[in-house]
Amino acid sequence: MEEKFALLVDALPETGDVSYEEWYNTLQATQGGRQALKVVHQARRDGVLEMGQRKSGFLIARPGQLRTKESEVENG
Amino acid sequence: MANKATFRIEDFDAETSTMSINIGPLTAANFTAKRDAIDDLKVALQDMIAGEIRATSISENFAESAAAVTDENAQRESKWLGVLRDVTQFFDVGNTINNPGFGRLFNVEIPTALLSLLGGNSGVLDLAVPAVAAFVTALEAVANSPTGGNEVEVVEIRHVGRNI
Numbered sequence: 001m002e003e004k005f006a007l008l009v010d011a012l013p014e015t016g017d018v019s020y021e022e023w024y025n026t027l028q029a030t031q032g033g034r035q036a037l038k039v040v041h042q043a044r045r046d047g048v049l050e051m052g053q054r055k056s057g058f059l060i061a062r063p064g065q066l067r068t069k070e071s072e073v074e075n076g
Numbered sequence: 077m078a079n080k081a082t083f084r085i086e087d088f089d090a091e092t093s094t095m096s097i098n099i100g101p102l103t104a105a106n107f108t109a110k111r112d113a114i115d116d117l118k119v120a121l122q123d124m125i126a127g128e129i130r131a132t133s134i135s136e137n138f139a140e141s142a143a144a145v146t147d148e149n150a151q152r153e154s155k156w157l158g159v160l161r162d163v164t165q166f167f168d169v170g171n172t173i174n175n176p177g178f179g180r181l182f183n184v185e186i187p188t189a190l191l192s193l194l195g196g197n198s199g200v201l202d203l204a205v206p207a208v209a210a211f212v213t214a215l216e217a218v219a220n221s222p223t224g225g226n227e228v229e230v231v232e233i234r235h236v237g238r239n240i
Contacts, residue, residue, distance in 0.1 A: 021206045037204035041212055045163075045229060051213045058210040 005043045007036035009062065012049065017061035020051065081114045083121060084131040092130065095121070102136045110134070149191065156186040156201070157236040160219065164226030177223025181231065184219070189235050201233040208233065 011026055011033070012018060027033030043049050050066045052059055055073075059066060078098040086092050097117075099110060111134065118132050162180050167173040193201055193208060201208050212230045221228050 020209060024204065024206055024209075037202075040204045040209065041216075041230065044213065045216075051209065053210060053214060058206060058213075 002046075002048075004036065004039055005046070005048045007032055008040060008043050009049060012060065012062050013065075014062070015065055017059040017066050020058040020060045023060050079134070079136045081117070082133045082135070083118060083129050084133075085125060085127045086130045087127045099134070102134070150188040152187040153238055154187075154189045154191070155236050155238050156189045156233050158184040158186065158215070158233045159231040160184060160221070160228040161231050162221035162223060162226050163229050164221070164224070167224065175224060175226060177221055177226065180221070180223065182222060184215075185236075185238070186233075191235060194235065199235045201235075203230065203233070 007027065011023055024037070027037055040049075044051055047063055050061050050063055052066050052069075054067060054069065056067075061067075079100065079102050080096050081099045082094050082096045084092055084094050099114070102110060114132065114134060118129060122129055160182055162175065162177045162182075164175050165171075165178045167175055193205060195202060195205070203209060203212050212233075216227070216229060219228050220226060
């Protein structure tokens with residue numbers, strides 16, 4: 001993984017997803033994090049992380065860790 | 077709003093005009109039948125006109141919000157200008173067929189820009205801001221380039237004024 005994406009991924013949980021807003025605010029709180037956020041969409045395009053709109057909000061996760069839309073429906 | 081089928085017709089001096097009809101509800105179950113009926117109509121239409129049918133389109137309209145607009149800053153002259161780039165370099169797996177549109181930029185305009193999303197004394201949006209990031213992700217998931225339906229990426233989104 002490219003070094004410029006490291007901070008973005010380090011702030012994500014190993015398993016499962018997290019609210020984008022919560023993750024964004026964590027990174028915004030540090031100078032390095034604010035810089036790293038500039039390449040967030042490039043990181044997503046490169047498959048370093050995943051983002052998705054779900055019923056529970058806008059989520060972000062490591063690859064393969066984003067909850068599926070089907071599971072959201074099952075859980076009501 | 078009704079769903080429509082539209083035929084784009086070109087005349088002798090290359091001017092275009094359209095014919096539109098309402099086509100009723102579209103569902104997964106009746107889509108193929110509707111499309112075939114519209115195709116039949118297109119064939120019959122061609123014998124009725126002297127021009128040429130250049131394109132046929134089917135559009136489905138979804139009713140959305142019925143709420144009143146409460147923000148006086150919601151003006152169609154105030155827009156976000158999204159700059160998108162075609163990011164498909166080759167059309168085939170073996171990378172032998174170049175995409176002539178690769179790297180080309182094109183625009184999408186979004187009316188009634190919510191200017192409170194701007195920050196940092198800039199007229200350009202920070203694409204990492206939550207509301208903007210959600211939009212960019214959703215847009216890149218579905219938007220295609222005008223050249224060959226290729227994937228696109230958002231380069232920037234800035235505020236612009238437009239005369240309507």
